[in-house]
Amino acid sequence: MVERNQSIASGSQHKRTVADEPVTSILPAGDIPFDPNHEFNQDEEVLAALGYKSEFKREFSLFTTFCVSFAVLGLLPSFASTLYYGMGYAGTAGMTWGWLIAMIGIQSVASSMAELCSSMPTSGGLYYAAAVLAPPGWGPLAAWVTGWSNWLAQITAAPSVNYGTAAMMLAAASIRNPNYVPNDWETFLLTVALMLIHSCMSSMPTRWLARLNSFGSIFNMAALFVVIILILAGTDREDRGLPRYTPSSRVWGEIYEGMEFPAGLRVLASFVAVIWTMSGYDSPFHLAEECSNANIASPRAIVMTSSIGGIFGWVLQLVVAYTVVDITEALDSDLGQPFAAYLVQCMPQKIAIAILALTVIAGFAMGQGCMIAASRVTFAYARDGCIPGSTLWARVNRHTRTPVNAVWFNCILGCLMLLLIFAGGVAIDAIFSIGGLAAFFAFTTPIFIRVFFTRGNFRPGPWNLGRWSIPIGAVASAFVLLMIPILCFPAVRGKDLTVDQMNWTVVVFGGTMLIALTWWVISARKWFKGPRVNIQHMMLGREAEVLEGKDASPSGSLRDDAPPQKAVDAGVLEM
Structure with a gap:
């Protein structure tokens, strides 16, 4: 005793x-x-x-944890990187009232996750919660499925963010010099360079990381405000013979035919942009072992990120919806980046480049936050023997007291995934939808178990939903169950569906999870017993x-x- x-x-x-x-x-x-x-x-x-x-120094506070989470959320660069889906599938209707509908489900997921975080503030996060809450005998399998899905979301986050950032940097160069057309090698090498820089930064001590991400998050917030003001004040639509802003009847009422499916399904499919943009609020869960007063500060950071992000994300959607000139032209532009093409449509070149510059810097900060969060997840899963080579990736550097090995393991995997750039735009774009689908599948698995299996056995932490816990968890579960098949739909169907037009999300995510389940049946069920405390x-x-x-x-x-x-x-x- x-x-x-x-x-x-x-x-x-x-x-x-x-x-x-x-x-x-x-x-x-x-x-x-x-x-x-x-x-x-x-x-x-x-x-x-x-x-x-306790193996880490607890040098993250509520504010600095929120800063990392908000940096991972990266509203401005996330929106810019996923505009192809949000505007391309359903047009401005998906960006306006579609975003509001999606936020009901997303906020339910975030609130239920925050409740789990308060009860189990550990780096293993969702994976640990799934194991603990599952019925007797099912804990290891629940942890295995949740862990692999969440890990897939985490390791694809930094590569997808950095790919989007690199594309915007090269698009800015194309705006300045219309004769310049970036090739795949330039995109690949620039993205890999960003990955290496972020890995070096993520290997630093926790105190330095907290300060860096505080700066990155503050810049993200400031850049978002500045961009919104610049777009509203700097648009030159009137000089192009157009009204200053698109009439509300068109913005809210017209659903763009970006998919060969009914209008309602197109709006739901556009949620992939909302889901991917809003998939970073789980970071406080993974940083809980480095946060002081974690069972209160971490869940608060989750809810702050999802609510503040949801509000300002919607404002940005409205601004773009009211100023876009031609959706088809923005999607098919030679610039290869819809957000850059949109800016060129409705404002002078200097303002367009200034907005792109702010977005690129914000994207750099976002990629850094993604690298930190992913390394903590890799460390937690390796600590429990869930990943091949776990002994190596679970080591904490004795100088920095951070999981440096896990950082560089993720970096190598990310660079390998970026080879998809050479397989074409459809292949590399799949990492965006895979990240959103894998993240929300992992987010909701322990919530689903909590709602439908544990009931009175759950011991809530100091931050909890009280009597609203079960209803909110049920809404979260229903939302994700609805979205899983929709996120796998291609844009075309029938004879128009070719290999180039295929939505490879179902293959890559489904294939990875099938491999994980096959491994479970053949081997892992014999030795994997859940979180190895x-x-x-x-x-x-x-x-x-x-x-x-x-x-x-x-x-x-x-x-x-x-x-x-x-x-x-x-x-x-x-x-």
Whole structure:
């Protein structure tokens, strides 16, 4: 039994066990990582109750965690990179009221995820939650599926962001020099260069990363405001014989025929842009072990990112919807980047290049945030033996106290994925839809389990949805189940559907998950037992073994409904 003394403000002392911590799993007696020269703080207690030692410095605050998350969200560069889908599938209708409909589902997912984060603030995040919440015997499989889907989303994030940033940089060069047409090698090498720079930056100590991402996030916010103002004030549509802004009846009422499907389905398909743009708010979950007051600050950062991002993302959509001149021309422009082509349509060249420059810098900050978040996910999964070569990728650098090996492993994988550039535009564009689909599949798996399987067994953390938890989780689950098949639809059908027009999302995502499931059936089910905690602990779902912590002293009683033969004492902390 481990004990410690800690003075509290009132001067009084009381006994407390890890079972009292507002988390989902607790430790048997004596399994708290005890160092007589180290005094436990609240975050270390919570993490110990989840079965892990604190291995990182907790130098992220609510604000800096939000900054990383908002940088990963990257509204401006995300919007610019996915305009082909948001405007190209359903036109301005998908960008206006379509965005609002999509945000109902997305905000439900974010709120339910925040509740899970408060209960289980660990780097494993969604993967850990799926294992803990699954019915007895299903935890390892739930963790395996969630982990591989989330990891696929994470490792495709930085390459897709950097590819979009590189495309905008080269498009700016083409605007300046119309005779310049970038080739695939130039795009590939520029994107790889961005990957290498971000990997070097992501290998730095946590304190430096927090400061860098605070700057990047502030720049992202400032750039977003500036771009909105520049577009509204700088548009020269009137000089081109057009009204200054497109009439609202057209903006809200006309659905562009960008797909060979009914109008309603086209609007739903345009949600891929919203989903990909809004897929970065899970970052605080993965940074929870580096955040102080994590079981409150991390979920707050998740909700702040999704709500603020949703509001300002919609404003940006409205601005572009009211100023775009010709959707078809923007999509088919020789510039190869719809956002750059849109800017050239409705404003002078100097303003267009200035907006592109701001977007490129914001995209650089976004790629950096994606690299950090992905490295933490890779570290967490490698720590649990889920990835080939896990021993190497789970190492924490003794100088920087960050998972440097995981950073460079992701960098190599990302550079290999960028070889899709040479397979054509359809192939490389697939990493955008794959990222959104894989992310939301992973986001919702533990939420779905929580809503339909755990019910009263879930122990909410200090940030929770109360009686709205189940209804909101049900909306989140329904939204993602609806979107999974739609995100796999091609733009054309019937005889028009060729290899070049195929939506390869279903093949790449489905193929990867099929390989993971095949590996599970053949081998992994025999040795993979879920999150491999570095302290023995009990998981939720074994109702008779879960302690409430009402009185966990050696002479105290367990839960009234716990059979005596399954009783396990909790370690006692004295505060």
